[in-house]
Amino acid sequence: MRLRFFLATLVLCMLFPMQVFAATDIKGVRLWRAPDNTRLVFDLSGPVTHNVFALDSPERIVIDVKSTRLSADLKAILEQKSPIKDVRVGLQANELRIVLDMAAKVTPKSFTLAPNQQYGHRLVVDLYDEKGTTGNKAEPTVPITVPSTPISTAKTPATYKQRDIVIAIDAGHGGEDPGAIGPRGLKEKDVVLAIAKELQRQINAEKGFRAELVRTGDYFIPLRKRTDIARKKNADMFISVHADAAPRASAYGASVYALSDRGATSETARWLADSENRSDLIGGAGNVSLGDKDQVLAGVLLDLSMTASLASSLDVGQKILNQMGNVTRLHKARVEQAGFMVLKSPDMPSILVETGFITNPAESRKLANRSHQMAIARSIHTGVKQFFYSNPPAGTYVAAQRDAGKTLIGPLQHVVKSGESVSILALRYQVSIAEIRRANKLKGDTIHIGQKLTIPARTLAAQP
Known part of the structure; x- marks a missing residue:
């Protein structure tokens, strides 16, 4: 009996060790540089156990990955601008060690991802810049922190109080997240960034307005951080630009979304319960001040603010939708409402614009066309102007022009x-x-x- 057990165990050990203990391959590595962080994504042939930590004197990041082989050229990441100066690899026992020599101090965070859509197993390492250090940025960007009342630029009058109306434009997806993909490989993240940059150009040519891009390049930003960036830029409005996907390739048309009533109610409760968000508002980063209010009154004020923001979102959304109908087909003639995370801001009107179905072959070709991108941007721009010319924030150049009875549009x-x-x-x-x-x-x-x-x-x- 014991002999049989021993032989069965031996057979199992001979059959399964390669599956259980076989090394996972690092098949490739990709790098994205954002204004305040660097993301490394390692493509894997299977799941891994890992550990990431920082060392100083000199600054370096150590990534230990167990039971792993390297099948990729990690030196390729040095071809892109980032705080990473060099990369070294070593093997100890059954563990692969990757050492990143850094030009500046960073804070590492890491996680693994299971296979999803076109991706297999992945190890993601985010390197966050320390305050006061920048490393090598992918491109020059506008600093996130701005004065509480933006100082007028050259295209506005010298009067200090007549500030610009600030529009935050959020190009959806980015970096590791390509968004929807068209029939010829056209990526949503690329199309919407092109439209967002064109919209920024058009708005910045308009006296009394200033547009700020939430995402300035090909990198990923978490959803809640997108509205945080807009708030820190003192945005009067948040516009998220997307290009939709559908199971049916025949689906077509542009859409505009605002937050649903149920989403607004739940978000009010979340903001009141979340101490971090509450302190953000109390600190003056947003347009709602709750610092001197008790919990009940704070809830009432925040709910009123959310309701007003939602009403404005529906108003400007319909104006944009009417304009988009002049340049492209519409999926729905009225603004739709849903619980999109990026729309859940209590202190500024927020809309999500679906510029078309990138999965529709005809619309995909249009979305890739520069002239069509300009027309889409122009329709959004016109709708925004219509809204703010009727509802200019106090102290802005547009409000002063309206009060003076001057032609605005x-x-x-x-x-x-x-x-x-x-x-x-x-x-x-x-x-x-x-x-x-x-x-x-x-x-x-x-x-x-x-x-x-x-x-x-x-x-x-x-x-x-």
């Missing part, structure tokens, strides 16, 4: 859609029916679907 081009009339357009654009008739040489009020109309420039009077 127009002329615009509008493509007539089903159900629209001259009277509806006059109400929407705040011009008279007679002005629309004169601008388009209309003899009456008959208009047709697909007809292009000029909406004349107009002056927006101060609100009572």
